[in-house]
Amino acid sequence: xxxxxxxxxxxxxxxxxxxxxxxxxxxxxxxxxxxxxxxxxxxxxxxxxxxxxxxxxxxxxxxxxxxxxxxxxxxxxxxxxxxxxxxxxxxxxxxxxxxxxxxxxxxxxxxxxxxxxxxxxxxxxxxxxxxxxxxxxxxxxxxxxxxxxxxxxxxxxxxxxxxxxxxxxxxxxxxxxxxxxxxxxxxxxxxxxxxx
Numbered sequence: 001x002x003x004x005x006x007x008x009x010x011x012x013x014x015x016x017x018x019x020x021x022x023x024x025x026x027x028x029x030x031x032x033x034x035x036x037x038x039x040x041x042x043x044x045x046x047x048x049x050x051x052x053x054x055x056x057x058x059x060x061x062x063x064x065x066x067x068x069x070x071x072x073x074x075x076x077x078x079x080x081x082x083x084x085x086x087x088x089x090x091x092x093x094x095x096x097x098x099x100x101x102x103x104x105x106x107x108x109x110x111x112x113x114x115x116x117x118x119x120x121x122x123x124x125x126x127x128x129x130x131x132x133x134x135x136x137x138x139x140x141x142x143x144x145x146x147x148x149x150x151x152x153x154x155x156x157x158x159x160x161x162x163x164x165x166x167x168x169x170x171x172x173x174x175x176x177x178x179x180x181x182x183x184x185x186x187x188x189x190x191x192x193x194x195x196x
Contacts, residue, residue, distance in 0.1 A: 001044040004029060004063065009050035015070075015136045016047070022143075038062035045146070048101065049135070057103040067101040068149070070139055072131040074113055075099060076160025079106035082168045084128045088182055089171060089189060092161060094118065096135035098142055100153055105162070109153035112142045124185060125178040170194055 002025045005016040013028075020026045027041070032053050039062045046067040048055075060067050073083035074095030087094045097113040099106070116134050119126070145152065174188050 001025070002042070003027070004038075004041070004043040004046040006030070006033075006046065006048040006051035006053075008052045011132050012049040015049060015139060018136075018140065019047070019143075033059055035059060035062050047139075049139075054105060055101055055103075060101060060103065065100075068111065069099055069101050069106070069108070070135050071097045071099065071106055072128075072135055073097060073106075074115060075106055075110060076156040076158055079160060079162040080167075081163055081165040082172070083163075084131055085124070085168060085171060086161070086163045088124075088127070088185065089194075090161060094131070096131055096138055098135075098139055099156075100149075107156070110156055111149050111152050112138060114138050118182075122182050123179050124175065124182065127182060128178070 003019055005012070005019070005026050005028050007013065007016070007028065008030050016026050016028060027043070030051070033055070035058055038059055043063060044066070046063045047070070048067065049070040051069075055067065071083065073079070073087060074093045075097040077092040078086045078090075086092070093115065094117075095113055095115045098111045100108040100111065102108040114134060116131055119130070122130075142149075171189070171194055174192060174194070175185070
């Protein structure tokens with residue numbers, strides 16, 4: 001398969017290298033896509049993981065509607081930016097999701113998802129790293145069934161939640177280090193009256 005791999009965080013590279021080792025032709029892209037380039041390259045599949053740009057309906061169409069996103073939340077919870085931080089702040093279910101992309105942000109039909117449990121004494125960094133590892137492991141298991149993804153997809157249930165990059169500015173300003181424990185982070189949020 002010829003697979004377009006979209007990313008902005010280096011943590012995604014080893015997943016895409018895994019696809020290459022499986023014998024697939026991968027094209028890595030971290031800049032903004034354009035319609036003509038997507039139409040001319042004819043990809044069999046597009047995989048987005050940590051990609052920061054929203055794909056418009058015309059780009060998704062140019063990619064033959066075969067675009068999936070790996071998102072570090074249990075959709076429909078924590079759609080958008082910083083899902084790890086918001087699952088902690090809002091106390092919402094944590095997990096990882098592989099879903100088809102459509103013009104709604106993190107609203108496409110779900111292929112597979114897994115709940116990720118909280119660990120005592122976890123830091124912001126270790127909680128993010130664990131979601132990253134779980135997401136990549138889940139993707140690798142699900143990829144065995146890539147030919148069936150279209151029949152596996154389902155609509156997310158419930159309203160969930162959404163946060164933009166702008167929503168997280170005040171929250172992220174209180175983070176001195178990502179080695180801060182989750183309990184220390186929550187205490188700071190409570191003292192400053194941030195969050196819900």
